[in-house]
Amino acid sequence: MKLFSSVNDVTDVNALVKEALQLKQFPYAYKDLGENKTIALVFLNPSLRTRMSTQKAALNLGMNVMVLNIDKEGWALELRDGAIMNGNTVEHIREAAAVMGQYADIIGVRSFPGLKNREEDYSEMIFNKFVEFCGVPIVSLESATRHPLQSLADLVTIEELKTRARPKVVLTWAPHIKPLPQAVPNSFAEWMCKADVDFTIAHPKGYELCSDFTQGATITHNQEEAIADADFIYVKNWSAYEPYGKVFGGNEDWMLTNDRLKNTNKAKIMHCLPVRRNLELSDEILDGESSVVVHEAANRVWAAQAVLKRMLEGLS
Numbered sequence: 255m256k257l258f259s260s261v262n263d264v265t266d267v268n269a270l271v272k273e274a275l276q277l278k279q280f281p282y283a284y285k286d287l288g289e290n291k292t293i294a295l296v297f298l299n300p301s302l303r304t305r306m307s308t309q310k311a312a313l314n315l316g317m318n319v320m321v322l323n324i325d326k327e328g329w330a331l332e333l334r335d336g337a338i339m340n341g342n343t344v345e346h347i348r349e350a351a352a353v354m355g356q357y358a359d360i361i362g363v364r365s366f367p368g369l370k371n372r373e374e375d376y377s378e379m380i381f382n383k384f385v386e387f388c389g390v391p392i393v394s395l396e397s398a399t400r401h402p403l404q405s406l407a408d409l410v411t412i413e414e415l416k417t418r419a420r421p422k423v424v425l426t427w428a429p430h431i432k433p434l435p436q437a438v439p440n441s442f443a444e445w446m447c448k449a450d451v452d453f454t455i456a457h458p459k460g461y462e463l464c465s466d467f468t469q470g471a472t473i474t475h476n477q478e479e480a481i482a483d484a485d486f487i488y489v490k491n492w493s494a495y496e497p498y499g500k501v502f503g504g505n506e507d508w509m510l511t512n513d514r515l516k517n518t519n520k521a522k523i524m525h526c527l528p529v530r531r532n533l534e535l536s537d538e539i540l541d542g543e544s545s546v547v548v549h550e551a552a553n554r555v556w557a558a559q560a561v562l563k564r565m566l567e568g569l570s
């Protein structure tokens with residue numbers, strides 16, 4: 255595997271999930287695979303789980319790890335081709351990515367969307383420039399439109415905790431105070447649409463996701479109906495796709511409470527984290543029996559390790 259940026263980069267999703275669960279059982283089975291190989295994790299935005307779980311995954315495979323918080327510690331990057339760099343940017347992504355490719359065998363990149371220009375974000379301008387110029391295999395640590403390591407860990411979690419062969423999985427919008435990317439819900443939706451689950455998306459009017467990611471999903475504006483008989487409820491806020499990056503206010507009543515879970519199939523509550531308590535999700539849910547958010551975060555290691563293992567196996 256040379257690129258992990260979406261579910262479309264994986265030919266056998268089920269096998270990858272199984273591989274992750276194998277690694278969970280035997281974390282050090284491939285501890286020599288990454289000997290003398292280096293991964294560089296490059297962050298243009300904040301991170302807790304992605305940084306630590308990918309680092310841990312690489313260490314379990316015997317790799318060396320370098321982390322660069324390029325937004326804070328690097329030179330200000332120029333992204334536009336042909337720019338006259340007489341302003342604040344110091345280094346062009348062409349040189350920066352090419353140089354990183356000289357130091358690392360695999361590169362991970364986190365690049366959030368600006369949420370201003372939809373075409374630019376949805377063309378994955380920044381992530382694709384890293385792919386173009388670094389010359390080594392590259393893994394997305396959340397790009398403008400997707401968060402595939404998160405979605406793989408989510409599917410691993412569902413596979414592990416499901417109590418029936420084809421579980422009902424619901425992605426529900428939750429309230430927030432600021433516009434957030436569509437990357438996590440887009441990605442979760444495209445992975446669920448390829449998995450053996452019954453998948454529903456619930457959100458208030460106006461928060462329709464780009465339909466490229468939701469083919470095969472049932473979509474509704476009624477949260478109560480959506481979560482009836484659900485086995486898993488994935489909670490996440492996102493801003494509108496149209497008008498792009500906007501939030502409309504209101505909809506505070508979309509925050510789940512224990513009372514609302516009564517009609518579910520003892521639903522397990524998922525969230526990618528970080529979660530704002532009592533805005534996106536109530537204390538009673540996060541501190542109660544139904545929450546699996548920490549378990550889900552723990553599975554980030556095995557998802558990342560399965561992907562890095564495949565990348566290492568593809569290196570000459």
Ligand code: SN0
Nearest residue numbers: 432434435437438526527528530
């Ligand atoms: C990011 C997002 O894509 O929604 C990362 C999730 C893994 N989340 C945030 O930016 C949360 C920011 C906040 O202020 O709550």
